[in-house]
Amino acid sequence: xxPKINLTKCDGCKAEEExxxxxxxxxxxxxxxxxxxxxxxxxxxxxxxxxCTKICPQGAIETRLPYQLxxxxxxxxxxxxxxxxxxxxxxxxxxxxxxxxxTRND
Amino acid sequence: MCADKKLPKTIEDIEVVVxxxxxxxxxxxxxxxxxxxxxxxxxxxLKVTLLEKAHIDRSGCLAAGMDAINTYLKKGKTxxxxxxxxxxxxxxxxxxxxxxxxxxxxxxxxxxxEEWGLPIKKDEDTEEYANRGKWxxxxxGESMKPIxxxxxxxxxxxxxxxxxxxxxxxxDGRVVGAMGFGVRNGKMYxxxxxxxxxATGGAAGLYKPYTNDGSGSHHQLWYCPFNTGAGYAMGIRAxxxxxxxxxxxxxxxxKDFNGPIDTIxxxxxxxxxxxxxEKILQKRYADMGGDAAPRFIRANAPMxxxxxxxxxxxxxxxEMSDEDIKQMKTDYLNERPSYVLFLAARGQDLKKEPIxxxxxxPYIVGGHTxxxxxxxxxxxxxxxxxxxxCGDVAGGVPNKFVGGCAAEGLLAARGAVEYIAKLEDDIxxxxxxxxxxxxxxYAPLFRMINEGEGIKPKEMEERMQRLMDEYAGGVHxxxxxxxxxxxYALKHIKILQDQVKYLxxxxxxELMSAHEVIDRLDVAxxxxxxxxxxxxxxxxxxxxxxxxxxxxxxxxxxxxxxxKNPETGKIEVFTREYKQIVPGDRLKxx
Ligand SMILES: Cc1cc2nc3c(=O)[nH]c(=O)nc-3n(C[C@H](O)[C@H](O)[C@H](O)COP(=O)(O)OP(=O)(O)OC[C@H]3O[C@@H](n4cnc5c(N)ncnc54)[C@H](O)[C@@H]3O)c2cc1C
Ligand code: SF4
Ligand code: SF4
Numbered sequence: 001x002x003p004k005i006n007l008t009k010c011d012g013c014k015a016e017e018e019x020x021x022x023x024x025x026x027x028x029x030x031x032x033x034x035x036x037x038x039x040x041x042x043x044x045x046x047x048x049x050x051x052c053t054k055i056c057p058q059g060a061i062e063t064r065l066p067y068q069l070x071x072x073x074x075x076x077x078x079x080x081x082x083x084x085x086x087x088x089x090x091x092x093x094x095x096x097x098x099x100x101x102x103t104r105n106d
Numbered sequence: 107m108c109a110d111k112k113l114p115k116t117i118e119d120i121e122v123v124v125x126x127x128x129x130x131x132x133x134x135x136x137x138x139x140x141x142x143x144x145x146x147x148x149x150x151x152l153k154v155t156l157l158e159k160a161h162i163d164r165s166g167c168l169a170a171g172m173d174a175i176n177t178y179l180k181k182g183k184t185x186x187x188x189x190x191x192x193x194x195x196x197x198x199x200x201x202x203x204x205x206x207x208x209x210x211x212x213x214x215x216x217x218x219x220e221e222w223g224l225p226i227k228k229d230e231d232t233e234e235y236a237n238r239g240k241w242x243x244x245x246x247g248e249s250m251k252p253i254x255x256x257x258x259x260x261x262x263x264x265x266x267x268x269x270x271x272x273x274x275x276x277x278d279g280r281v282v283g284a285m286g287f288g289v290r291n292g293k294m295y296x297x298x299x300x301x302x303x304x305a306t307g308g309a310a311g312l313y314k315p316y317t318n319d320g321s322g323s324h325h326q327l328w329y330c331p332f333n334t335g336a337g338y339a340m341g342i343r344a345x346x347x348x349x350x351x352x353x354x355x356x357x358x359x360x361k362d363f364n365g366p367i368d369t370i371x372x373x374x375x376x377x378x379x380x381x382x383x384e385k386i387l388q389k390r391y392a393d394m395g396g397d398a399a400p401r402f403i404r405a406n407a408p409m410x411x412x413x414x415x416x417x418x419x420x421x422x423x424x425e426m427s428d429e430d431i432k433q434m435k436t437d438y439l440n441e442r443p444s445y446v447l448f449l450a451a452r453g454q455d456l457k458k459e460p461i462x463x464x465x466x467x468p469y470i471v472g473g474h475t476x477x478x479x480x481x482x483x484x485x486x487x488x489x490x491x492x493x494x495x496c497g498d499v500a501g502g503v504p505n506k507f508v509g510g511c512a513a514e515g516l517l518a519a520r521g522a523v524e525y526i527a528k529l530e531d532d533i534x535x536x537x538x539x540x541x542x543x544x545x546x547x548y549a550p551l552f553r554m555i556n557e558g559e560g561i562k563p564k565e566m567e568e569r570m571q572r573l574m575d576e577y578a579g580g581v582h583x584x585x586x587x588x589x590x591x592x593x594y595a596l597k598h599i600k601i602l603q604d605q606v607k608y609l610x611x612x613x614x615x616e617l618m619s620a621h622e623v624i625d626r627l628d629v630a631x632x633x634x635x636x637x638x639x640x641x642x643x644x645x646x647x648x649x650x651x652x653x654x655x656x657x658x659x660x661x662x663x664x665x666x667x668x669x670k671n672p673e674t675g676k677i678e679v680f681t682r683e684y685k686q687i688v689p690g691d692r693l694k695x696x
Binding site for chain 1: 159160161163164165166169170220223224225246248249253268289317319322323324325326327330331332362363432435436439440442443444446447448449450451452453615618
């Protein structure tokens with residue numbers, strides 16, 4: 001299901017040759033709208049792989065599951081470091097869990 | 107949107123970019139990247155080019171990462187052990203000649219990946235990789251795709267990102283490169299190559315997923331939905347011999363999310379239970395090996411329970427420790443992070459509520475089952491000279507997974523490099539095939555411009571998926587099918603193939619979607635022929651014929667192969683003999 005874009009945070013990756021979310025999406029789903037902000041072309045075609053969410057330098061993308069699959073309002077937010085990602089997960093009852101995953105050998 | 111500005115308006119507007127290379131690899135995924143690196147190692151002077159529909163950093167199965175490598179030969183295990191296990195898991199049918207060579211090369215890519223930066227857990231006492239089941243090791247593979255992509259660049263390979271391959275270039279029955287189009291710039295790409303390797307992965311989206319309920323979960327698939335069978339389709343159209351399409355990959359997945367299950371069941375040894383709390387494999391499949399029963403049995407078990415009125419089924423997480431639950435979620439974050447979100451969105455406490463499981467929409471994936479190109483075990487060449495294959499698109503060897511697909515990348519590259527060394531002539535290409543392909547590829551764009559209407563790719567895709575689901579043994583039919591149903595599916599798939607001329611595309615992304623459905627139709631057609639040919643049930647679940655419920659070794663203990671005759675357009679189906687190399691009962695793991 002679609003990445004939800006925070007239009008205030010998204011700056012369209014102005015400094016990049018191509019917006020980073022657009023560059024990485026394995027399904028060619030991310031692009032910019034007429035206002036130069038990120039958008040997902042087709043919500044239903046997203047694999048929720050979270051590649052766009054992880055790479056966004058502004059933290060402007062949140063992955064949401066289709067309501068058919070999961071209830072509102074759960075969140076899973078990555079904070080990407082050099083060799084690790086810190087994940088924060090909040091379930092529909094407000095329970096918070098944190099995880100650290102190593103992504104590369106030091 | 108930016109893409110629209112670049113749309114060609116007429117066929118004359120289309121810019122054709124011609125590249126010349128020594129070795130072309132189509133698909134810069136797991137297998138393709140290893141093929142590229144190995145070719146450069148064998149001969150650094152070769153020009154190696156990768157053509158990739160997405161971006162090499164995050165494409166294909168490994169886009170989100172992986173949490174395990176399912177096939178690694180651990181200390182004390184022999185190649186013979188591996189073949190026996192893999193053979194029995196696949197119901198006794200695999201290409202032993204190929205599988206032995208894959209096994210010989212299984213560990214090298216994994217160890218290299220680690221050296222290049224991939225974190226792999228070690229057992230503190232033995233310093234060996236930490237176990238996850240007999241053949242699996244746990245990895246922290248979130249970044250394994252960017253890591254391998256960096257290596258490909260470091261070795262000096264050329265990468266053409268966002269170019270969708272559509273057909274091979276051929277010359278006198280040889281493959282001499284490929285054609286495609288740029289999904290970002292609209293240009294046509296013609297890549298002439300001395301040798302070509304296909305590595306586009308398997309085919310998802312042939313069947314309707316049960317999650318597809320019209321409100322945004324069209325791609326809630328286990329397999330990568332962007333691997334749409336292009337490599338199979340290109341081979342079929344060029345007359346390559348294909349094998350074992352009828353061995354479909356239907357598996358137990360987490361219900362609704364339709365995601366990987368091994369993380370829980372293999373990784374944490376949780377038992378599969380039905381609604382009554384009975385341990386399904388131990389209770390009903392003890393004679394087939396219980397928890398170690400062949401993959402197709404395990405895949406089908408929860409579906410059988412549902413049919414008998416004992417669903418829903420689960421993997422029982424209630425006995426897991428808090429640490430294990432946390433660790434399991436961490437594993438998922440390395441492979442399908444959104445599954446952790448899914449559990450949160452269900453507010454699910456795994457100590458109280460087990461994880462529900464169900465079958466998936468069937469895929470054609472040669473890295474799991476054995477569907478794909480028929481290969482020569484000397485050099486990983488296909489039946490068309492100049493064309494090699496590796497990974498999920500290559501046939502004959504089930505249970506390859508990450509390690510085996512990468513190993514095949516090495517094998518295919520070695521074959522191709524030797525082939526190139528022996529070539530004498532330069533390639534002259536018949537320009538008319540480029541013109542014909544240009545017309546075929548861009549037709550949906552020009553139809554939209556000229557006619558203003560037609561069939562949208564998604565509409566055709568949904569029609570195909572429903573047909574396959576209902577008449578060719580999809581998940582809604584509990585994977586069952588009969589001759590009459592298959593005939594019906596075939597009839598309508600052929601109608602759809604005739605209707606592709608009505609496809610329309612509004613932009614380059616839709617043009618890619620149009621070719622994805624065209625390719626899937628070609629794969630679906632061949633699949634139906636294979637399913638019709640095997641008049642028996644060899645792998646219940648993967649291939650369940652209600653009209654031939656028994657296994658028939660007399661006639662079908664062999665490979666079912668096919669070839670689309672390029673002259674007649676007819677799909678010819680035939681058998682190839684099983685050749686046993688490793689002695690023993692083929693249905694037994696030891
Ligand atoms: C969700 C998931 C979980 C898995 N878990 C495990 C696991 O835990 N352990 C394990 O061992 N295995 C696992 N596997 C299996 C394993 O990842 C695959 O079998 C293997 O990586 C496939 O490698 P490949 O190179 O054949 O395909 P891929 O790596 O998918 O590469 C195919 C490439 O071809 C490109 N491509 C496709 N079509 C075209 C075209 N027309 N033109 C140009 N490029 C194209 C794609 O974009 C992609 O980059 C998993 C697979 C999935 C999907
Ligand atoms: S990566 Fe983030 S900031 Fe850049 S365009 Fe995408 S959403 Fe906007
Ligand atoms: S989650 Fe993955 S598939 Fe979906 S838009 Fe982002 S990058 Fe693309």
